[in-house]
Amino acid sequence: MADFVVAAKISEVTPGHMKTVLVNGKQIALANIDGEFFAMGDSCTHAGCSLGGEGVLDGNVVTCGCHGGQFDVTTGKLVRPPPAEDEPSYEVKTEGDTILVRI
Numbered sequence: 001m002a003d004f005v006v007a008a009k010i011s012e013v014t015p016g017h018m019k020t021v022l023v024n025g026k027q028i029a030l031a032n033i034d035g036e037f038f039a040m041g042d043s044c045t046h047a048g049c050s051l052g053g054e055g056v057l058d059g060n061v062v063t064c065g066c067h068g069g070q071f072d073v074t075t076g077k078l079v080r081p082p083p084a085e086d087e088p089s090y091e092v093k094t095e096g097d098t099i100l101v102r103i
């Protein structure tokens, strides 16, 4: 069973924004949507661009900065090609001022 691992401070991911973090050697994109946190794979399934670093978040959809692919950050599901595959999605919880991700 995977454990929750500290990913970031809550203050590092402001509402409407994303952040790329390294958790247990995995690159994860954290998103803050109206104070609720979500985590999915950071590396775009199309050509590997960083979604947390170069993507643009609008509501619950991130648009990849490279070729415009879109994913739902709450589920990791593909919304618009050219990517062909979903991102992995990770369970998130908060404790105090910390965001934890189940890896």
Ligand code: FES
Pocket: 044, 045, 046, 047, 048, 049, 064, 065, 066, 067, 068, 069, 081, 082, 083
């Ligand atoms: S790398 Fe993300 S759409 Fe191409």
